[in-house]
Amino acid sequence: SSGGAARFEEARCMLMRGGTSKGAYFLAGDLPAEPAPRDDLLLRIMGSPDPRQIDGLGGAHPLTSKVAVVSASADPEADVDYLFLQVGVDSSEVSDRQNCGNLLAGVGPFAVERGLVVPDGDRTSVRIRMLNTGDLAVADFPTPGGRVDYSGSAEISGVPGSAAPVVIEFPPGGSPLLPTGRARDIVAGTPVTCVDNGMPTVLVAASSLGVTGYETPEALEADQELAERLRAIRLEAGKLMGLGDVENTTVPKLSLLAQPSAGGAVMTRTFIPVRCHTSIGVLGAASVAAGLRVEGGVGESVARLPEHGDRMRIEHPTGFLDIETAVAYEETAVGTHGETALAHDAPGALPVARRTAVVRTARKIFDGTVFPRPAGAAHH
Ligand code: NQM
Numbered sequence: 001s002s003g004g005a006a007r008f009e010e011a012r013c014m015l016m017r018g019g020t021s022k023g024a025y026f027l028a029g030d031l032p033a034e035p036a037p038r039d040d041l042l043l044r045i046m047g048s049p050d051p052r053q054i055d056g057l058g059g060a061h062p063l064t065s066k067v068a069v070v071s072a073s074a075d076p077e078a079d080v081d082y083l084f085l086q087v088g089v090d091s092s093e094v095s096d097r098q099n100c101g102n103l104l105a106g107v108g109p110f111a112v113e114r115g116l117v118v119p120d121g122d123r124t125s126v127r128i129r130m131l132n133t134g135d136l137a138v139a140d141f142p143t144p145g146g147r148v149d150y151s152g153s154a155e156i157s158g159v160p161g162s163a164a165p166v167v168i169e170f171p172p173g174g175s176p177l178l179p180t181g182r183a184r185d186i187v188a189g190t191p192v193t194c195v196d197n198g199m200p201t202v203l204v205a206a207s208s209l210g211v212t213g214y215e216t217p218e219a220l221e222a223d224q225e226l227a228e229r230l231r232a233i234r235l236e237a238g239k240l241m242g243l244g245d246v247e248n249t250t251v252p253k254l255s256l257l258a259q260p261s262a263g264g265a266v267m268t269r270t271f272i273p274v275r276c277h278t279s280i281g282v283l284g285a286a287s288v289a290a291g292l293r294v295e296g297g298v299g300e301s302v303a304r305l306p307e308h309g310d311r312m313r314i315e316h317p318t319g320f321l322d323i324e325t326a327v328a329y330e331e332t333a334v335g336t337h338g339e340t341a342l343a344h345d346a347p348g349a350l351p352v353a354r355r356t357a358v359v360r361t362a363r364k365i366f367d368g369t370v371f372p373r374p375a376g377a378a379h380h
Contacts, residue, residue: 013370019102019360020158023066039094044372051090078129099132101282105360108139109148119143135173141166157319158279163361170356179241183296188232195291198283200252213258217276264313266303280316293327326354
């Protein structure tokens with residue numbers, strides 16, 4: 001390897017759980033600035049490509065093969081910039097084409113740990129520019145005595161025990177809530193609702209795919225016929241959503257919807273996009289929740305919306321995720337293809353997301369130096 005790369009034969013790194021995901025957090029300055037050498041280094045740090053990621057930090061699942069790159073922001077509206085990178089497990093793909101609302105939960109604490117943000121009393125609020133989408137998030141978490149306190153009583157499904165709440169607010173983002181301009185489309189012969197409230201997601205009634213939506217993730221992943229059907233839906237929906245050819249991308253996600261079983265609004269099984277999520281992504285849930293509030297969407301036949309308030313409980317394979325969303329029908333809204341709809345003369349006026357908020361938790365697992373596998377040592 002070149003002399004320039006030698007500087008990165010080891011890297012400062014913090015391993016954190018963010019929500020129901022786990023990843024390696026880096027200061028941008030501790031990684032190569034150029035994407036190609038950065039991604040090569042990250043593959044060697046995580047142990048990819050290898051289904052077991054035995055020679056690196058990765059946990060052999062997309063939810064534990066994640067990276068957050070954090071830096072001070074030049075943007076006056078933000079304190080820090082956060083770039084999410086999905087590192088392939090058994091592929092050499094490192095992708096910045098999706099965001100991650102779970103690793104997001106660790107970004108504020110990490111920024112304080114690394115001195116990018118000075119704690120501001122008993123709780124600290126950090127404004128985060130999410131570089132993958134351009135959207136903002138504001139995270140608020142306890143910092144008694146000027147140190148991040150990870151312990152607390154907030155419980156989230158999919159994580160044992162309890163921890164300090166990280167309260168995250170998402171102001172309205174820049175993407176149209178309905179990327180196709182319609183509440184319902186037929187793709188690959190299946191009715192779907194394509195929605196993007198922070199994560200491009202295709203909603204499908206489980207019943208229209210011949211499953212109940214209550215199967216285990218393992219059982220759904222083993223269903224080859226279902227996999228083919230989902231693949232066809234995703235490829236066609238991706239084009240309609242303006243995402244181009246999504247064959248090799250991790251967005252859009254697919255969420256199968258079924259009737260709730262535990263007092264929530266809906267039961268979900270989410271494909272990210274090939275593996276079935278053991279719970280649900282944060283922004284994935286934000287998109288499901290907003291999509292359920294869209295009149296005429298495919299959720300109408302299965303979901304039970306709360307009678308009032310913004311809070312909605314999204315059920316998933318290991319419990320539930322509570323998320324607050326508000327959707328309004330504005331006088332005008334513009335879809336990706338440039339259509340404009342006027343509420344007063346068009347009953348199909350496009351809805352927009354007003355706000356989204358969620359409680360997550362995060363934890364510092366270790367802080368130190370990571371030693372990447374040497375360059376050129378992969379055999380595949
Ligand atoms: O949707 C998994 C996760 C995610 C993404 C995925 C996420 C989100 O659970 O905000 O967090 O959909 O790949 O971490």
